[in-house]
Amino acid sequence: MPIKYDLKPGTLLLCDYGDTGRAAEMVKRRPVVIVSPRLRHRQGLATVVPLSTTAPAGPQAYHLALNVEPPLPSPFDAADVWVKADMIATVSFERLDLFRTARDQYGKRKYLQPRLSADQLAALRRCVAHALGLIDEGS
Numbered sequence: 001m002p003i004k005y006d007l008k009p010g011t012l013l014l015c016d017y018g019d020t021g022r023a024a025e026m027v028k029r030r031p032v033v034i035v036s037p038r039l040r041h042r043q044g045l046a047t048v049v050p051l052s053t054t055a056p057a058g059p060q061a062y063h064l065a066l067n068v069e070p071p072l073p074s075p076f077d078a079a080d081v082w083v084k085a086d087m088i089a090t091v092s093f094e095r096l097d098l099f100r101t102a103r104d105q106y107g108k109r110k111y112l113q114p115r116l117s118a119d120q121l122a123a124l125r126r127c128v129a130h131a132l133g134l135i136d137e138g139s
Helices: 118-131
Strands: 012-016 029-034 045-052 063-066 081-084 089-092 099-103 109-112
Touching (some): 012 045, 012 099
Antiparallel strands (some): 012 029, 029 045, 045 081, 045 089, 063 081, 099 109
16 A cells, blocks of 8 residues: 655655666665655655665665664565665655554554664765765765
8 A cells, every 4th residue: 555645754665666667777666765855746756765685786875785773574674775876766655655564463454664863864865965976976
């Protein structure tokens, strides 16, 4: 079920990139971090950065290893996840979903809303700035 409301920057969600991607684009379901605040006149959209459990072949300034505590649910429960800030995207809420966990004793679905720390979010935003060419590679 897609999210229905804006969430704060630093919130981790699942994004279904679906089958609309082309070569070199995201095409599967993966964890993402919201990086944009709620913007006026921009309902139903969020800017996100995808995460990967696989380390990049050659880490760049737009990559960052994050330790998410508590770990994300399987299959995203690696000790470290990697920020892929070069793949930033603005997506519809219809693509975003909360992480689901086991049901409670009454059968009601439980959800997680993990968030990055302020320091982790600041580091992720530096990666985004590098990916967009807003910071020189030597900085």
